[in-house]
Amino acid sequence: MIQSSDFHKIIEVGRLIMKEEDSTRKLIIALDFAINISEAEKGLIIFCHGKEDQYCVLSRNNKMQNQANSEHDEERNIFRFLLSREERFPDYYNTREKFLEYQEELQKKHRTIPFLVFPLYKKNKLFGILHLSHKKRFRIFREDVISTLQNFTDFLSLQILTLIDANQSAPQEEFKEKSVSINGDFDSIIGSHPKLLDVLKVVTQVAETNVPVLIEGETGTGKELIARAIHKNSQRRHQKMVSLNCGAFPENLLESEFFGYKRGAFTGAVRDHKGKFEVADGSTIFLDEVDEMSPMLQVKLLRILQWGEFSPLGSDEVRAVDVRIVAASKSDLKRLVDEGSFRDDLYYRLNLIKLELPPLRERKEDILQLAYHFLNRKTLNESNGYKRISPEAQTAIQSYNYPGNVRELENIIKRAAILCKDDTIKLSDLPEELRTYKAVFPSPSQEIDFQDSFKEAKRKIVENFEKTYLQNMLEKSAGVIAQAAKRAGMHEKNFRQKLKYYQIRP
Structure with missing residues (x-):
């Protein structure tokens, strides 16, 4: 029987998924929930779409990180095995009770590492699985967790089917890995720049x-x-x-x-x-x-x-x-x-x-992935419930230049998670420097010599802006180049090169 606390968790994560607009994020939230509640080391959602043997895969670990598709041949083999058994025995998996009877058979056939496989159904036809696993051989999943996840997979099946219907052309594009497969153990490093x-x-x-x-x-x-x-x-x-x-x-x-x-x-x-x-x-x-x-x-x-x-x-x-x-x-x-x-x-x-190492301002495409990583880790570790980031807050988070880089972003997200009063981090939950930050551009009123070519006119405006900006940063930092570079969000070496180019003396 599903426990009251787990029931409320399912309701809570369901509300968050329904509010989320991005379809990939919906499944990431669901998979992270399954990994967290089961205390698994790795989780995977795999389902078929369109042509035979065409699969969509989303895989995450217990550190809320994506894993490369090339690492999941074993899970694909299990899925193929289940599909083949269902074709042979049409009523084999009509109930989850019967399905779980074959858990031991699956483990003997494929490997000794403990794992759980939950079927995803469309009108009593298997179309996917939720796969959770541990590396430790004698790790046992609790029965109450199995019960909770059995109920949760009904909701998960509905979400995936809704996603497929909304992306009939090529839903697998939604699940392209956000990191390139590189041999090695890089669990703590997030990003794909x-x-x-x-x-x-x-x-x-x-x-x-x-x-x-x-x-x-x-x-x-x-x-x-x-x-x-x-x-x-x-x-x-x-x-x-x-x-x-x-x-x-x-x-x-x-x-x-x-x-x-x-x-x-x-x-x-x-x-x-x-x-x-x-x-x-x-x-x-x-x-x-x-x-x-x-x-x-x-x-x-x-x-x-x-x-x-x-x-x-x-x-x-x-x-x-x-x-x-x-x-x-x-x-x-x-x-x-x-x-x-x-x-x-x-x-x-x-x-x-x-x-x-590149500064975070040069890794704009990694910022939201990092932000959600820190957010999920914060909320899960402290049982604050699942949270999302509003579009306005996402824009502010991506626009900021982060002189303190990844460490500063982590602190900003932790602060926002604490101040957030509901399940959505809003612009008002972010520090003032993010809410008021605006990129500095040359004034439109600058005098432009229209006798110049486009390229030459643009060069003059950019150089005038850069020179003015560098001088302003130096003034605010009392002429200390290291502080000025940090304030500008630039590497000190690049800042010095700019000063030399424009012949600016601190």
Whole structure:
């Protein structure tokens, strides 16, 4: 019997689905609900449309992320098996009770990983399935969950049939994956922008090597997520990755964090202490904000990169470690080398493989996908119910330039989910900077020389705008280029290049 709490959840998610205008989002909400209530690791909706063997597939994991279609051959085989059995025995699946009797047969035939399959019917004819699975062999689905999902699949069948009727021409276009299939484990990384996918492709190529990797990108672009992806797809993944923010410690403390110390090395050193490099022996160490390191520590880091050895503070003992170094910088390290604040020999050691992460403002097509990911995770973790984002709020969210990048977007969505009074995030639930943000364009009243060609006139207007804008950002930031670049939502390197081009001095 369906429990009262689960019944209310079905009613709640049903209301949200009915309000949602986008057909793909309707099914994403439904599938996320099924995964969440069953505590499955992965869920999939597959149904046939039109020609025989033409399937539409939507797959998600328990982190509210899409999965590539190429990974679902097993589920397709199960669906084909069920269709073939139904053709042979027309009354075989007229009741779900009889259907579930063959759950064990399916598992024996296909694999030992526990899974549940719920039929989707159109007039007592099977046209699709809801598939939920766990990786753990002995994981058991609760009976009350099965009962709840049995009731839910009636509603799900209706939604899919409505979608098919509304998209008779080619409904499978609705389910094109929003991410390219790339070999590797990238569960924590959301997005399909070509620059991001290029980074992930390089990650798959270098992950199993031991070469150092340098990750550059603005604050909040996900440098540590990429570092964790490198580690997770490497041969060192069975040991914990060690992380250290080089900008969070003064020089004397950072050295002891790096290399450890012997008892008596300094006042307060009452016992031996292992440093991060020794702890990371055999694993990966992630050094964030490596651009903040002092020249002295740069020399000692270079020694580890060259020889794989170090000495703890207060000791002449030389210790050897096997550590893979992944470093990250929010600044352009090549510029720091040119300015003399970063060692060129260390830079070239770290720069063997360099990954440049695009800022969020360059990934406009990923913004809503990220927003819904954060929204679903927030509401599901805190049992606040399912929520959607109104069209007006979506426009504002996509238009903003996010100087704090993905981290800022996550905080904005968390805040909106808390302030939202019903199941829809509205424009009024967003921070003022999103509600009032408008892109800056040259004034229409600017004087235009109509004797110029179109191309030349346009160039003059754009250059005038850029020069005025850069000067304005510098004035608001008291001439501090790093702050001005952040305020403008630009990478500091690009901001400096613009200043040089327009001969603007801070």
